[in-house]
Amino acid sequence: MISSTPVLRQIDAPWHDEGPYATALRTGRGxxxxxxxxxxLLPLDVERWCAEPDAADRTVLARCGRGPVLDIGCGPGRLVAELAALGRPALGIDVSPAAVARTLGSGGSALCRSVFDPLPREGSWGTALLMDGNIGIGGDPAALLTRTASLLTSHGTIIAEAATADVDECVNVQMTNAASYLPGTGFPWARVGVSALRTYADLCGLSTTETWASGDRTFVQMERRS
Known part of the structure; x- marks a missing residue:
C-alpha cells in the first residue's frame, strides 16, 4: 500500500500550506x-482553476478516452471532480496538501504526490492530463513526458495544455502573490508552445494525434507508441 503522506522534500516547497499558492486555493482567488x-510575471488564473470546468476544459474532458484518467498537478480538482460526476474513474495528484484537500472536498479522488513518486496503477492509465501549464513541472518537459508516458497503458494518451506563445524555455521562478522576489526561493519551471511540445513528444516516443484551440487556450494530444 502506498502512503499518501507527502515526502519531506514537498514540505518546504513553494506550495506548502502556509504559502501563497495554498492561500489562493483556499480562498479561490488571486x-x-x-x-x-x-x-x-506570469499571472496564474486561480479563479478559473477553482470554478466549474469551462468550455475549453470540456473539449479536454470529451477527449479522455477509455480507461482511468490521471490528472497530474490537479490543483483544486475541477476536472477530477467532473470526471467523477460523470462516473469516470479518475485520480488527481498534486504536491500541495491544500490542492488535494480541495479536490477531495469537491468529490474527486486525489493523492498528495509528485508525478515522479511511486503512483498507483503505473502502466495502466488510459489518459494523463497536464493542464494549466503543468507541462512546466520540474522545468524539464522531456523528463516529464517520458515519466508520464511510463504511467500509461499501451496506446494511452497524454493531453497537455501548451503555452499560447511560440516559446520553449526553462526559467527559475518564484510563486508569489506580490511583485517582490526573494533570492534563493525559486524553482525550475518550463514554458512550452505547440511547436516545441510536438518536438518533445517525438523525442519521447509519443505521436502527436491532435492539436486544437478553444478560446485563448491550446492543447496537444499525444499517444504512446507501442
Missing amino acids: PLFLRRADGW
Missing part, C-alpha cells in the same frame, strides 16, 4: 504569479 528574478 492574485498569484510565477515571478522570474528579472521581474517578469
